[in-house]
Amino acid sequence: MIDPECPRDLTTEEFSSQIAENGLGFAVGPFKVHIRAAVPGLFEPLHLLYANFPLVSADSVFTLHATVAAKRRRPAFWRSQVHFTVDGFAPHEDLPIEQALAVLEWGINLVIAMRSHHFLMLHAAVLERGGRAIVLPGMPGSGKSTLCAALAHSGWRLLSDEFGLVSHRSSMFTPVPRPIALKNQAIDVFRSFAPQAVVGPRIPKTRKGTVAHVRPPIDSIDRQSEQVQATRIVFPQWQDGSRLEWVPLSKPRCFMALATNSFNYDLSGEEGFLTTKAIVDSCDAYRLVYSDLNEAIAWIDDLAKDNGDS
Numbered sequence: 001m002i003d004p005e006c007p008r009d010l011t012t013e014e015f016s017s018q019i020a021e022n023g024l025g026f027a028v029g030p031f032k033v034h035i036r037a038a039v040p041g042l043f044e045p046l047h048l049l050y051a052n053f054p055l056v057s058a059d060s061v062f063t064l065h066a067t068v069a070a071k072r073r074r075p076a077f078w079r080s081q082v083h084f085t086v087d088g089f090a091p092h093e094d095l096p097i098e099q100a101l102a103v104l105e106w107g108i109n110l111v112i113a114m115r116s117h118h119f120l121m122l123h124a125a126v127l128e129r130g131g132r133a134i135v136l137p138g139m140p141g142s143g144k145s146t147l148c149a150a151l152a153h154s155g156w157r158l159l160s161d162e163f164g165l166v167s168h169r170s171s172m173f174t175p176v177p178r179p180i181a182l183k184n185q186a187i188d189v190f191r192s193f194a195p196q197a198v199v200g201p202r203i204p205k206t207r208k209g210t211v212a213h214v215r216p217p218i219d220s221i222d223r224q225s226e227q228v229q230a231t232r233i234v235f236p237q238w239q240d241g242s243r244l245e246w247v248p249l250s251k252p253r254c255f256m257a258l259a260t261n262s263f264n265y266d267l268s269g270e271e272g273f274l275t276t277k278a279i280v281d282s283c284d285a286y287r288l289v290y291s292d293l294n295e296a297i298a299w300i301d302d303l304a305k306d307n308g309d310s
Contacts, residue, residue, distance in 0.1 A: 008051040016043035023067070025056030029176030029224050030165070031063040031116075032056050033108060038069045039082060039100045045200045045213075046101070049179045052218045064111045068104050070097055086111050102203045102211050105181060109162055112176070113263045119174065120275040121263040122164030126173050126230070127156040129304055133173050133230040135164055135283070137261035140208075143238025143290070146186040149214045150293045151300065153194040158220040159228065163263075168271045171282040172227045177220040179213040187212045193293050232303060233258065233285040236296070244299060245289040254285035 007015050007024070018024055020043070023036030034056075037046060056062075064086050071083040071094055081094035084107045091110060095103050113121060124137040125148035134156075138144030145161050152158040159175040166173055179200070182190055187210065191199060198215035235249070235257060249257070258276055259265045265272045286303075290296035 006052055006054060007047055012044060012047050015047045019046060025058060025060055025062060026050060027054040027056050028178060030174055032060050034062045034065045036067045042100050049200050049213055049215050052221045066104060066108055068100055099203055099206050102206050105179060112163060117264050117267060119165040120168060120268055120272055123261045123263060124164035125161045126159040126164045127151050128159060128228045129156045133228045134232045134234060135230050136234055136236055137258060138236055143236050145180055145182055146190055147236050147296055149180045149182060149190050150193050150297055152217055153197050154297050157223060158216050166275055166279060168275050169278060171230045171279040173230055174227050175224040177216040177224050179215060182212050182214060184209045230279055230283050233283045235287045237289050238291060239289055240291055242289050242291045244295045246286050249285040249287060251280050255280045
C-alpha cells in the first residue's frame, strides 16, 4: 500500500484505527501537530475536518502531541468526560465527552498561543487575494469568525481565523489555516450563506454555547507555506440590524487597537513594537460595522479593488 499523503486517502475505518491507536501527525501551517484521539465519537468529525491536511511521519519532530481520551467518572451513573493532555500534561479540567472535538480544538489553539513567541501573534483572521492580505482583528462577539468563513468561501484564501502570525520586524503573515469555529446563531447564518461548505457537527452546551467547525478550503491548505504581505486592516463589529458603516483609522489608533488584539505583544518587548509598527505602516485601516454578510463582503471586495487587487 502506498503511504497516504492526506487523511482523505484513508477510509474512515483506517483513519479511526490509526488515530486511536498510535495517533497521526498533521502539517498545519508552520506547525507539526500529532493527535491521538481515543474517543469513538471523534473519528468521523476529525476525518471530515482534517481530510486535506498533509500527514507527517511519526518520526518527525512535532510542535505538540495532543491526546484526547474518554474518562469515566464515579459513581458509574455519572457522565463520561474527555481528558485532554498535551505532551503528557493536562492544561485544564476534564469536560463532558460530548465536547471532545471542541476540547481538542481549543487545546491546540491554547498550545500554539503559549509556544509561538517567535511570532507576533495577533488575535485576528487573515485572508489573501491578489497577493495581498487583509487582517481582521476582533474580540469574541465581533463577528470576525463568521466574516472570515464567508470570505474564505467567496474567493479569498484563508490564512487563519484565530492567529495572525507575523514574522518579527516584518508585515509578512504566515498561514495556519485551521478549522474555523462558529458559535450559536452564526452557524445557521454561515450555512445559509455557503451551503456548499463542509461543516462539522454541532456541539451544544459548551462554555461558548453551541459550536461547529468549518473545514478550511483545500486551496488554502495546499498553499499554507505561502506567506503574504498585509496591506489592509479592518476591525469588524457585527451589530444586529445595523446599517453598513465604516470609518478610516489613523495610524496611532490602529497601532493601539492592534496591540490590544495581540496574544503576546506585552511579552515581545521591542520586537513586538517594531513588528506592530511594520504592519501598521504597510496598511490602511478601518472600522467596519455590519449586520449583513453580503454587504460586508461586497465592501471588502471593493476595498481590495481600490488597493489594486484583482
